[in-house]
Amino acid sequence: MRILYLDIDTLRPDHLGCYGYHRDTSPNLDRIAAEGVRFDNCYTSDAPCLPSRSALMTGTFGIHNGVINHDGFNADFRPQGRSRGFRSQLSFDTLPAYLKTAGGLRTVYIGGFAERHSSFPYYAGFREIIDTGMGGMESAEHVTPSVMKWLDDNGANDNWYLHVNYWDPHTPYRAPEEFGNPFADQPLPAWITPELIAQQRQTQVGPHGILDINMYDDKENPRFPRQPGKVENMADARRVIDGYDCGVRYVDGHVGQLLDKLAALGVLDDLVIIVSSDHGENLGEIGMWSEHGTADHITCRIPMIIRWPGKQAGTAEDGLHYNIDLLPTLADLIGKPPRKSWEGQSFAAAVDKGAATGHDELILSQCCHGCQRSVRWDNWLYIRTYHDFFHLFPREMLFDLSADPHEQRDLAAERPDICREAAYRYLNWHDAMMATQPEGYYHDPLWEELANGGPCHAHNHLAKYCQRLEESGREWAIPLLRERHPEEK
Template structure:
């Protein structure tokens, strides 16, 4: 799993700006899911949802400032109890100390917080020390060493959690000059003016002008017009973002090669995903958080030769809360009743259960934080529409700001307006659709045991 890897920065998803040959191997030899979504588009909450199979109002990890109670039931604990060897290397980001450090793993070595790209400190059960080298290579090296030294008579589950491509996008020497002399094409929505939407889009501080020196690693050249400076900033950002992805792709290739050398490809499930999506200049932004497509959508490619036909794709909706149930199902371990996600094993065979979901629920809690200023919101996405309610209140959540704003709604027709440029909420000609989606949103909230905002009546 990577951190902040947008699916539209993977060539198997049709990226127009980079190539990821080793990640593509997983898709080409397995299945690509085209509608995988997160339920809260920010690192810590999404990771908690993946581990526990529950939404954040249930696991209580709602913001970056709320850490996971390591007594919670997770799929690694259940696999460990079932006899699996379990290991975790890389980013944890769910808190440190006795109450938050990893549990359910035979071996683990993680970065404190975000960690560093170069010669990072890493923590394990014995303490912490500096590991000299580049973080993506180090995590890959640790994973390969563990694979080679494990008990080959027992099944295993290994989580390889890369820091990249998280901000501040520091490439290794091998990829430092990649894309030099090239001009990366700006996205169609790069010069979005945030008209025809709620105030939240215009208030967010994730524009190119909000990139800092530590992101750009150079002073802005003098004499540039505002438009030229914006483009210059984009080129500095996007090239480093793609460079750190190239190192992840290399590391994935090394792991895939090892599985082949060991002769365990057919019996090993390999998954590549990210904790959420990311804006790659889309709407003029970097970062994530919003329920808009580029942030909401997660890459998810899977290879499992004994069950999955090579080169297959799936358009059905899967969510980060589903991952745990799938893993347990494939391992033959009973899925706990408290897990809110659902195994999508039938989808691996091209079989869609009649009652499979046609809509999903999202909630972003970290209102008006000091850095990005994205307003709190929740919403519903179907295959054709997206309804978002910006309730614009931190509700006392840790890491949220105290300032509130009047609530606003947005509604998008995803077929007619795939880039979500014009909200049609309140338009008379969609009144019936709007009413139906609002009812469905409230029904789904009740089903998932989440409370609607008190002004949402």
């Protein structure tokens, strides 16, 4: 058995052709989807980058494994405690460790993720690691040569798992200048309008907002001309959307190079290919631009495409799934028992037989920019905010995703009945999570973050941001922010 995992950072499903996007961003990824199963409602349990991949690799929620932030108390896995033997669970239960020990596969990683976040337990279970050396600032041309060399040397062998990490859709949007812009004459997504831009400019504040895309200011980096520092008009919005889409199309071309190499090696026909991401990218939704700093539908929804020769092909499944469901799914598909530590739910029946699978609801978390937990069920997304990342988000937000997939109309005030149902679903999940905390742990790490300075990208930044607001003519928001965040200096 051979498995290729294409881990493409910050990849929004709805900006791929196979998920219905009107631009031709992804012909090679679309080809993979046409030969496999496309999961339309897969979400990361914990956003963004480090929490998401920590959840994926261990098959556990951040509220249990402890990795919910990008710095401080909860950017590292919780120590296992007395149940730890000579080796910890990381030696057996992670995605690569399981495929190595239970599946007998040679497990290989090519990319730069662990260096970016000093998350070296992320490597647990890989027999071979090729660090591309730029800590997430790589473009595809820095990654693909290492993949090609590895395939030349090993691709024709049997029994391997190759995990390739590409970064190109992630900010800063980095497709090389010579790539050009294949979307220059193509329409923007219809929901992005001059009226939307004008409304956000007048009423919304916050880091990575419409006037502060560079988090706390509007500075631009001349090394990355595809990304503006603010959006003042439709031309600026085009720079954002085209910059992101060019990143997607550029990495898709490199995926095509890998597919051609695998075909030349004679292994493509029986190769398992998984395509996914750590999170999406807000491109104007709920006032966030070129970032993934919320627990909303756009940030947390990820592509999940599984091409498994001999099983379902050219199908789609719309059940609700987590990224942590992948580990028990792989266990079922390779015919091995799952690990007891995993918290996901297998969707192998969808890959194998086209059966309907999925959860009744999903609970989604974000504790790096702000602190939010969300409930996703039926057509609804309910967001509860504990730290607003200086965006002045209300405590509760509610969106009907069937009518409003870009989250433009908050229905919380109109539908308190749905908010109560969401709170009930969340409380049941939270009770279950607290009742099953790992040995020696008795608290929710979200509350620990709030008690220790707040999420990574917000703590100790309010004074600087208030100065920015004053300089840019948005003084109206300063007293509101200071009232909401009296603890911030």
